[in-house]
Structure formats: C-alpha cells, structure tokens
Amino acid sequence: MNKCYLRFPEVFWSADADWLEYVPARHGEWTEWVSFKQAANMPILLGFNASDRGRAIEAWSDEQTVASAMQTLRKIYGVSIPEPIDYQITRWASDPFSLGSYSYNPVGAVPKIRQELAAPLEKSLFFAGEASNNDYFGTAHGAYLSGLRAAQEILEI
Ligand SMILES: Cc1cc2nc3c(=O)[nH]c(=O)nc-3n(C[C@H](O)[C@H](O)[C@H](O)COP(=O)(O)OP(=O)(O)OC[C@H]3O[C@@H](n4cnc5c(N)ncnc54)[C@H](O)[C@@H]3O)c2cc1C
CATH class of the missing domain: 3.90.660.10 (Polyamine Oxidase; Chain A, domain 2)
Structure with missing residues (x-):
C-alpha cells in the first residue's frame, strides 16, 4: 500500500x-x-x-x-x-525497515498466529506492533493498543 x-x-x-x-x-x-x-x-x-x-x-x-x-x-x-x-x-x-505496509491474514491464517507473535520470551522480551493485535491489526489504533498490552505485561512481571 x-x-x-x-x-x-x-x-x-x-x-x-x-x-x-x-x-x-x-x-x-x-x-x-x-x-x-x-x-x-x-x-x-x-x-x-x-x-x-x-x-x-x-x-x-x-x-x-x-x-x-x-x-x-x-x-x-x-x-x-x-x-x-x-x-x-x-x-x-x-524499505528494508518496513518490507511492506502492514500485516495481513494469508489463506489459512488463524487468530492463534497473532497471539503467538505477541507472546513474550522468557519474561524478558516483549512484543508490540499492529501485527500482534488480534482485533485491529493493520491499523494505528491496533498498534497503540498492542503497546498498552505489552506495557501491562511488563508491569505484571
Ligand atoms: C499507506 C498506508 C496507509 C495506512 N492507512 C491507515 C489508516 O487509514 N488507518 C489506520 O489505522 N492505519 C493505517 N495504516 C496502518 C498503520 O500505519 C500501521 O498499522 C501502524 O503504523 C503500525 O504501527 P507499528 O508501531 O506496529 O509499526 P511501524 O509504525 O511500522 O513501526 C515499526 C518501526 O520499527 C522500525 N524498525 C523495523 N525494523 C527495525 C530494526 N531492525 N531495528 C530498529 N527499528 C526497526 C521501523 O523503521 C518503524 O519505525 C496505513 C499504513 C500504510 C502503509
């Protein structure tokens, strides 16, 4: 896009x-x-x-x-x-730092894929970004909400 x-x-x-x-x-x-x-x-x-x-x-x-x-x-x-x-x-x-505009669901994609993408690694590495939001991927508000979710995960460690 x-x-x-x-x-x-x-x-x-x-x-x-x-x-x-x-x-x-x-x-x-x-x-x-x-x-x-x-x-x-x-x-x-x-x-x-x-x-x-x-x-x-x-x-x-x-x-x-x-x-x-x-x-x-x-x-x-x-x-x-x-x-x-x-x-x-x-x-x-x-653009090597973008490689596209935003994420999309290819044929066969299931919601679990995005949940896996959002899952933290060993309580030390956390992931935000539009692709990690199940409901509003591909949008600015999806990216924003994913940031709030990742911040909350960090606070809960
Ligand atoms: C043409 C276009 C139109 C759109 N229109 C709308 C719209 O109307 N409404 C809407 O809600 N959304 C729209 N979107 C989508 C919205 O812009 C994105 O979903 C949102 O910006 C994603 O935010 P993000 O923080 O997840 O990722 P990004 O904004 O892509 O941020 C990721 C950042 O990480 C940086 N980065 C990447 N790799 C590395 C690395 N290795 N090291 C360091 N930094 C790195 C990138 O340079 C970038 O700054 C549009 C997008 C496009 C491209």
Missing part, C-alpha cells in the same frame, strides 16, 4: 470532497485519492496504489510515478490542470 502526495499551486478539484474515487482502465491504478483541502487547508492530493499495482509502481522513478499520477488526474480533471510543485512518494515494500 503506497502513497504519492502531490502539492499543487491551487485546488482544482471539488474543495468540499475528502475522498475522490476513480475507476481506471488499468485495474487498481490510482483508484483512490484523498484531498487535504478540508483537513489541512492545503492544495495537496494523495493517491494510493495497493497490492500488485503498489509493488509494480515502487520500481518506477519519482518522475515516472508523478507523470503516471498526473496522467490519471488529467483524465479526471482535464489537460489544463497545473503541474505539482512538490511531491512525496512511499515505497514501503522496498
């Missing part, structure tokens, strides 16, 4: 929309956009690419990624929209 933030000189999309959805010709490419106009009063659009498409786009240069995003935005909003003045791109799968 990767993000590409594009900062524009001005807002050219509907200022009152937070989420913009697009059905592309190429499955999953730039389907989902978030506007930062209402939330942060900034002319920034954030485009997502997930799964296979997200991995494929990680291999592209920054310039190719921005050009591809702009191609989609020009299909939606017309050719006269401005070029972005700045951008920020994530490549979570290639």
Whole structure:
C-alpha cells in the first residue's frame, strides 16, 4: 500500500470532497485519492496504489510515478490542470525497515498466529506492533493498543 502526495499551486478539484474515487482502465491504478483541502487547508492530493499495482509502481522513478499520477488526474480533471510543485512518494515494500505496509491474514491464517507473535520470551522480551493485535491489526489504533498490552505485561512481571 503506497502513497504519492502531490502539492499543487491551487485546488482544482471539488474543495468540499475528502475522498475522490476513480475507476481506471488499468485495474487498481490510482483508484483512490484523498484531498487535504478540508483537513489541512492545503492544495495537496494523495493517491494510493495497493497490492500488485503498489509493488509494480515502487520500481518506477519519482518522475515516472508523478507523470503516471498526473496522467490519471488529467483524465479526471482535464489537460489544463497545473503541474505539482512538490511531491512525496512511499515505497514501503522496498524499505528494508518496513518490507511492506502492514500485516495481513494469508489463506489459512488463524487468530492463534497473532497471539503467538505477541507472546513474550522468557519474561524478558516483549512484543508490540499492529501485527500482534488480534482485533485491529493493520491499523494505528491496533498498534497503540498492542503497546498498552505489552506495557501491562511488563508491569505484571
Ligand atoms: C499507506 C498506508 C496507509 C495506512 N492507512 C491507515 C489508516 O487509514 N488507518 C489506520 O489505522 N492505519 C493505517 N495504516 C496502518 C498503520 O500505519 C500501521 O498499522 C501502524 O503504523 C503500525 O504501527 P507499528 O508501531 O506496529 O509499526 P511501524 O509504525 O511500522 O513501526 C515499526 C518501526 O520499527 C522500525 N524498525 C523495523 N525494523 C527495525 C530494526 N531492525 N531495528 C530498529 N527499528 C526497526 C521501523 O523503521 C518503524 O519505525 C496505513 C499504513 C500504510 C502503509
């Protein structure tokens, strides 16, 4: 799951929309956009690419990624929209300290797997992180709750 933030000189999309959805010709490419106009009063659009498409786009240069995003935005909003003045791109799968965006349940996974991941080693090594939370894995609140759980385990030694 990767993000590409594009900062524009001005807002050219509907200022009152937070989420913009697009059905592309190429499955999953730039389907989902978030506007930062209402939330942060900034002319920034954030485009997502997930799964296979997200991995494929990680291999592209920054310039190719921005050009591809702009191609989609020009299909939606017309050719006269401005070029972005700045951008920020994530490549979570290639980041050696992340190796992906967040955990998921592969076929055959059972809740016990996450409980095992969360289990402390010999009352001296404790584990937190979204993947160790059974109910809200893959989320920020799951990560937060896992931290509270690990802290509680330490207090109970
Ligand atoms: C594109 C995207 C969109 C998301 N959207 C949402 C959303 O809308 N809502 C939501 O709730 N959640 C969302 N999430 C998920 C959420 O961000 C994660 O679940 C959460 O940040 C996980 O927190 P964590 O503390 O478990 O792990 P992380 O935040 O990944 O922290 C792990 C840390 O450990 C460091 N690390 C790794 N290896 C080592 C090492 N060997 N030595 C030292 N440090 C190391 C990493 O650099 C990192 O800083 C999204 C994630 C992504 C990628």
